[in-house]
Amino acid sequence: MNNIETVRNFVIEEFLPGTNPAELGVEDDLLNSGVLDSLGLLKMIAWIESTFDVPIGDTDLDPDNFSSLAAIDGFITSARQGAPTV
Amino acid sequence: MTGLLERFLSTADRLAALPALHWNGCDLTYSELRTEMERQMLLLEGIPAGAPVCIAAHKNPSTLGLVFACLELERPFLLLAPTLAAATFEQVSARSGCAHIIDAGAGTVRTQRADFPKIPDDVRFMLATSGSTGLPKVVPIRQGAVDRFIEWAANVFDIRPARTVLNLAPLNFDLCFLDVWTTLAYGGRVVLADPDQAAKGSYLLDLVHRFDVHVIQGVPMFFTLMAAAGEEGRFHAVDHIMFTGDAITELTVYATMRLFPNSRLHNIYGCTETNDSFMYEVDRTAVAYPLPIGAPLPGVNAVVMSDDGAVVDGAGTGELLIAGPYLTPGYLDPSRNTGRFTEIRGTTYFRSGDLVQRDEARTIRLIGRSDFQVKVRGVAINTAEVETVLGDHPLVRAAAVVALPDPLTGRTLTAVVQRQRGSSLSSFALKKHCAQNLPKSAIPTLLYVTDEQLPLTSTGKINRRQAIEDCTPNVERRVS
Incomplete structure (x- = not known):
């Protein structure tokens, strides 16, 4: 399973119970649509850290890094390469 | 009476190098904050004297400078949460007579058509209630009331030079009268926590x-x-x-x-x-x-x-x-x-x-x-109003909203929605519907969708507790 599918399944299971995964597009806004609130965002970040084994520092906490499945995928990819993410 | 503005300016005169605030790696002295105030006064130039303005309450030193600039120019201002839905933001500010919406950090002034409500004399600060639906109510506060309050607070919590106060609340909350405005009036240092x-x-x-x-x-x-x-x-x-x-x-x-x-x-x-x-x-x-x-x-x-x-x-x-x-x-x-x-x-x-x-x-x-009001993370939310918004969705037959006890946050806003049978209405679609019609804080964190009729009480009303328990077996025991 690629990153996007893994993240999508997590988001559906944790925050959108009962939603058909196909309904959540890779560019859909997770923050302004009310899917993730500030605590949901933290939960998501903690999950990304442990699932993808990428350390997330305070400077990475920019909500833009987590605003959609595509953004999260991009964040994980660049974090794994050790590239600056902000 | 010596008020907030006079006290702030006097500190900036006498103790110019005193630290006034810390924000995201940046420190400002009282003198620097006054310079920020003077810079913000330029933004207000050309706006008719006494006309109220709406301040997008982003947390940063420029917003604080703009508040002091409005006080200096005796201009009422509405501090409005930038997180409000855009349409609500505009409507609330327009009905409060604010033809100008200012984002101090960005240095931008937006104009709009506005009503002309009568603002009582001596009012500077105006705050909005959370208003989970409909329009938030605008609360004008006389400057005398602010000045009396900060005098009380400074005295009780010993706020003065060489003392530091942590500010956690957004700038549009009344809590800031204590942690931000009392501190800046009495020469303390305020550390602004980044909401993100x-x-x-x-x-x-x-x-x-x-x-x-x-x-x-x-x-x-x-x-x-x-x-x-x-x-x-x-x-x-x-x-x-x-x-x-x-x-x-x-x-x-x-x-x-x-x-x-x-x-x-x-x-x-x-x-x-x-x-x-x-x-x-x-x-x-x-x-x-x-x-x-x-x-x-x-x-x-x-x-x-x-x-x-x-x-x-x-x-x-x-x-x-x-x-x-x-x-x-x-x-x-x-x-x-x-x-x-x-x-x-x-x-x-x-x-x-x-x-x-x-x-x-x-x-x-x-x-x-x-009434149906609950507090979730300090914000007053009327669950009946959230139910009304959910019920307005064309595919929703019934909705129940309660605040469930939560060990971390105190309470979690939770909804169960009965959708029209055969429809594919999802929790994602309903969250988007809520996001368009409610402030973020009033969007249920947990939202369950069912095809079943929601349970009723003996008087024929929706039995909210039962409805939530039926959908959330794993949190059953947390329902009080």
Whole structure:
């Protein structure tokens, strides 16, 4: 399973119970649509850290890094390469 | 009376190099903050004298400078949450007479058509209630009330030069009268927590540690977060802690006492309409739980009114009504005062909607609400209004919304929705629907969709508790 599918399944299971995964597009806004609130965002970040084994520092906490499945995928990819993410 | 602005300017004159604030790696002295104020005055040039402006309350030094600029120019201003839905933001500001919306950090002024409501003399600050649906109500506050309040707060919490206060609340919250405005009036230093990171306990404790914070006011959730992050740590410099905005768990009271061993702990009660009105100091040697809200602040009049509208004089229960030195003159839209303000024995009182119990020693405890209002992370939300918004979706047959107890946040807004049979309405679609029609804080965190008829009570109303329990077997035992 690629990153996007893994993240999508997590988001559906944790925050959108009962939603058909196909309904959540890779560019859909997770923050302004009310899917993730500030605590949901933290939960998501903690999950990304442990699932993808990428350390997330305070400077990475920019909500833009987590605003959609595509953004999260991009964040994980660049974090794994050790590239600056902000 | 020497007020907020005069005190701030006098500090900037006499003690120019004194630190005024810290924000995201940047420190400003009083003199630098005054320079920021002067810079913001340029943004206000050309706006008709006395016309109210709407300030997008992004947390940064420029917004603080703009508030001081408005005070200097005797201009009323509405501090509005930038997180409001765009349409709501515009409507609330337009109806408050704000033809100009200013984002101080970005240095932009947007114009719009606006009404011309009558703003009472001497009003500068205007705040909005959370208003889970419909329009938030705008609460004008006379500058005299602000000045009286900051004098009280500075005295009680020892706010002065060489003292540091942590600000956790967004700038559009009334809590800022204490942590931001009292501090800047009395020469203290305010450390502004970044809202994007404030849900991280370790970030907050790092601020407390690095800046030798003395005073912390916040909704209970912040103390729960800090306690969880600071298991082993002790912060000895903190001497005043104020819980406010919500009920606090017993666990968090004890954890906060351990984390800040030299602090006095206060439970503060207030509303946007009344500012802080009651305070209770926790006895560290014998914690009374649930924490009472205690006794009225000096000058505050409180009345307990029973169901039948009679004033309860001694011990008893009823709705809490508040009058006093910090009370608003009424909502900016007078038509919304109905039922919320009432006159008793010649004094105008605000009806808080909170049910309280007063004991023989005249100590007051909150016991519930007289309506559908709940507090989630310090924000008042009317669950009946959230149900109405959900019910407005064309594929929704019925909706039940309750605030479930949550060990971390205090309460989690939870909804169960019965959709039209055969439809594919999802929790994602409903969250998007809520996001378009509700402020973010009123969007249910947990949202379950079912095809089944929601359970009813014997009187034919939706049995909310049962509906939630049916859908959430794993949280069943948490429903109180």
